[in-house]
Structure formats: structure tokens, C-alpha cells
Amino acid sequence: MRIANIKLEGNIFLAPMSNVTNLPFRLMCREYGASMSYTEMISSDAIIHENKKTVRRGISCDSERPFGIQIFGNSPETMIVAAQRIEESYRPDIIDVNFGCPARLLTKDGCGSALLRSPELIFDILKDLVDNLSTPVTAKIRILENMEDSIKIAELIEKAGASAITVHGRTQQQQYSGKSNMDYAKRIKQELSIPVIANGDIVDEHSAEKILEYTECDGIMIGRAAMGNPFLFKRISYYMTTGELLEYNSCQQRYADFSDYIERLDEYGLTDTINMKAQAQWFTRGIRGGRSVREKIAASKNIDEISYHIKEMCDNVD
Ligand SMILES: Cc1cc2nc3c(=O)[nH]c(=O)nc-3n(C[C@H](O)[C@H](O)[C@H](O)COP(=O)(O)O)c2cc1C
Missing domain, CATH: 1.10.1200 (Non-ribosomal Peptide Synthetase Peptidyl Carrier Protein; Chain A)
Known part of the structure; x- marks a missing residue:
């Protein structure tokens, strides 16, 4: 699949996960077959204030390419400056914006999934980033309680110039409870022209196949099931190419x-x-x-x- 001008070898993405997807872990997932990986979310404010720990979290290397750096924030102005610094220092292939994190640490400041309540601000953030960066910009969202509002947000994201969107089929209130509702990714895929990546509850070969087929999305993204289990990408990519389950100890x-x-x-x-x-x-x-x-x-x-x-x-x- 393609995102903007970036050609990916396949369509299975490793999800950004804070305190999980460090560079060594991402490299292992990639070597086992993940097509794309992102850093964990990085605070735009922290980048501007040159927080050392934050900057170190942004590291990558050429063998990870293509890779994305994910940022979060609540103000277009700050996010542009942060993203420009990232672009200059790390030259990521993609800059992804987090509109999905439900953690209070972010939502109390109007970041992450709190922005889903302010679609115009999501539009402004993405449009400003797209207009001021040469790196393709993508977005990762959670769903809202109803389909129409979720589609509206996705359409605004596309209109702002984002090159792809990832949809985690849970609401902010759900956190990680219940099941990820794949009807949303399916409908968003039908409405948008940019690539749509379905995320949530993909745990093995069969769930990967089922969700790809059901949603008809361009790609799938895997988070928790990969924690401590980078080999999952090998199993899934083997199954996708051969139709057979990989035997292994x-x-x-x-x-x-x-x-x-x-x-x-x-x-x-x-x-x-x-x-x-x-x-x-x-x-x-x-x-x-x-x-x-x-x-x-x-x-x-x-x-x-x-x-x-x-x-x-x-x-x-x-
Ligand atoms: C420990 C942990 C950390 C996470 N950190 C991030 C993050 O930094 N950025 C982000 O967009 N999502 C983050 N997520 C959400 C995942 O990217 C993913 O959307 C979610 O776990 C659902 O996918 P899954 O069912 O495959 O785990 C995190 C999830 C977990 C479990």
C-alpha cells in the first residue's frame, strides 16, 4: 500500500504505544514483517522545551524506514514548531497526530481524544501541519458515540490534507473496555479517498484476516497483542502471503x-x-x-x- 509518496511493503502496522514501542522493539517487529512503525506519542510542548527524555524517545535509524513519529498537543502554533523541529532533526517518513489517547494526563489539557469534541481544532491543527511541513501528515483517532459524527471528523481530517487515518473502534469513555467496533472503520473507508487503517483487537492470523476483509480497509494496525510478542508480525504476514498457519515453537x-x-x-x-x-x-x-x-x-x-x-x-x- 501507499501513504502519500511512501510505498509500504504490505499493510500491517505496529501501533504506537507509550513505554512499549521503543526503537529496539520496533526494529524487531519490522524485521518480522510489520510494514510500518511509529514512535510512541511525543508531547509537542516537551519538544519545544527540549526535554531530553522526550527527544531521546524520538530516535530512529535508517533500517527502520519508513517510520513515523507521533506527536500530541492542543495548539496548532506549538505543534507546527514541534513538528518542524522533528522534521529537521529526525527526517521521519510520516508525522502522525494523536487524536485518540483517552488518558487523563492528555485529555485534561485538551490533547489526544479530548480533541474529538473540537472537530474545527482538529482541522486547524492538521491543515497547519500539512501547509508547513514537507513530511506527509497522518491522524489516529478513536470513534465518537455515533457514526455520523465519527464520519464528519474523518472527512475533516481528509479535507485538512492528511495522507491517511487510523481508526480505533472504541470511544474515549470506553478506554480499553468492550470490543473495538469495526463498523466505523468500514464506513469511514467507504466515505474517504485517503488510506484507512483499522485498529483494535487484532490478536492473531484469523482476526487480522477477518478485520481486513470485513472493513475493506487499506491496512490493519496491531497494538497490545504485539507486546512481548514481536513474532506475531511474522505469523500474520506468513498467513497473509501463504494462507497457511506458520508452525513454530x-x-x-x-x-x-x-x-x-x-x-x-x-x-x-x-x-x-x-x-x-x-x-x-x-x-x-x-x-x-x-x-x-x-x-x-x-x-x-x-x-x-x-x-x-x-x-x-x-x-x-x-
Ligand atoms: C500501553 C499502551 C500505550 C499506548 N500508547 C499509545 C500512543 O502513544 N499513541 C497512540 O496513538 N496510541 C497509543 N495506544 C493505543 C494503541 O495504539 C491502539 O490504538 C490500542 O491499543 C488498540 O489497539 P489493540 O487492540 O491492537 O491494542 C497505546 C495502547 C497501549 C496498550
């Missing part, structure tokens, strides 16, 4: 991926930026014996101990 694979991940974190000097125990727990989700190893991980003192417990679990499962 899930436990050995998770251990290999966890080892690879911690090596890459070290290589990029990012080990101290993550919650290692929480992330190690994700790598054991859905594995037999996972619960007892998670208790051991919680009591571990360092990475070596964590790795030992995951390996021990894998060696005992066939």
Missing part, C-alpha cells in the same frame, strides 16, 4: 525474542528507560507455565535472573 521463540530484545536495548543504551520486569512479563503471556514464571520474574533482582527464569520455563515446555 512458541516458548523457544519467546525466549529467543526476549534475549534479542535485551541485547538491542543494551546496544541502544535504552535498558534503563524501560520497566524490565513488566516487559519480561509480557514475553511470557500465553505460554504454558507463564503464571509461575511471572511470579519468579517479579521477585528477580536483575536481568540475568529474569532471563534464567524465562529460559528455565522454556526448557521445561515442549
